[in-house]
Amino acid sequence: MTIKVGDKIPSVTLNVMTEDGPDAVSTDDFFAGKKVAIFGVPGAFTPTCSAKHLPGFVANADALKAKGVEAIACVSVNDPFVMGAWGKDQGVGDKVAMLADGSAKFTKATGLELDLTERGLGVRCQRFSMVVDDGTVSSIHIDEGTFEKTSAETMLSEL
Numbered sequence: 454m455t456i457k458v459g460d461k462i463p464s465v466t467l468n469v470m471t472e473d474g475p476d477a478v479s480t481d482d483f484f485a486g487k488k489v490a491i492f493g494v495p496g497a498f499t500p501t502c503s504a505k506h507l508p509g510f511v512a513n514a515d516a517l518k519a520k521g522v523e524a525i526a527c528v529s530v531n532d533p534f535v536m537g538a539w540g541k542d543q544g545v546g547d548k549v550a551m552l553a554d555g556s557a558k559f560t561k562a563t564g565l566e567l568d569l570t571e572r573g574l575g576v577r578c579q580r581f582s583m584v585v586d587d588g589t590v591s592s593i594h595i596d597e598g599t600f601e602k603t604s605a606e607t608m609l610s611e612l
Contacts, residue, residue, distance in 0.1 A: 455564035456583075460590050463562035467528065468553040470537025478552060480559065484588040487523040490608060491552075492582040493565060496574065497531045497539035501600050506580065507543050509605035514548035517605065520612040522584070526550040530557045530577050554578065565595070582608055 456462075467478045483489070492510060494502040510517075510525055517525060525548060529536060533553040540551040552559075560566045560578040567579045580596035582603040592611060594602045601607060 455595070456590055456593065458590050458593060462585055462588050462590065463559065465558040465562055467559055468533040468536075468555065469550060470533045470540070470553070475533040475553075478550075481588070483524070483526070483550075483552075484585050486587055488521050488587075489524045489526060489585045490517050490522045490582070490605075491526045491528060491585060492580075492603060492605075493528045493560070493578040494580055495529070495567060495569070495577040497529050497535050498542070501580075502529075503539075503543065506600055506604065507539075507545070507549070511543060511545050511548050513605040513609055516609055517612070520609065522612070524550060526552050528552040528554050528559060528578060530554050530560055530575075584608065584612070 462480050462484050464481050468475045469478050494506055514525055527549050531553055532555045536551040536553040554560050557576050565579045565581055567577045569577050580603050583593040584591045596603050
């Protein structure tokens with residue numbers, strides 16, 4: 454069952470790359486007490502994700518924060534090394550937390566998995582965006598063919 458408005462974010466552990474290597478991030482801690490803009494992508498370094506989705510959130514980070522968003526996160530079914538390298542390649546700095554869901558625990562717990570096994574990609578995350586207030590989903594969009602409804606610009610227009 455896919456996560457929806459009013460649902461709590463599942464309690465799982467994700468990973469983030471730090472200067473000292475991979476570090477665990479609890480969703481309970483990450484989402485507690487703040488408004489978070491989170492978006493998911495099928496894969497790091499993939500065409501739409503790299504050309505449009507992630508760059509849109511980086512470019513609009515200040516505008517999102519001006520509307521009350523306290524943290525922005527990108528999640529993908531990739532390991533923390535890949536997510537860290539992609540973040541560096543895209544120049545995210547401290548604007549977007551690059552959360553690795555290497556075992557797809559978050560993706561599966563939210564019902565946002567996308568099985569691309571037949572295309573050689575395994576289980577991935579659907580393209581989505583959501584606003585989470587203190588651990589509870591207040592808005593969500595799932596890509597159904599075009600990335601625009603999950604873009605930073607759409608999120609901004611709705612905040």
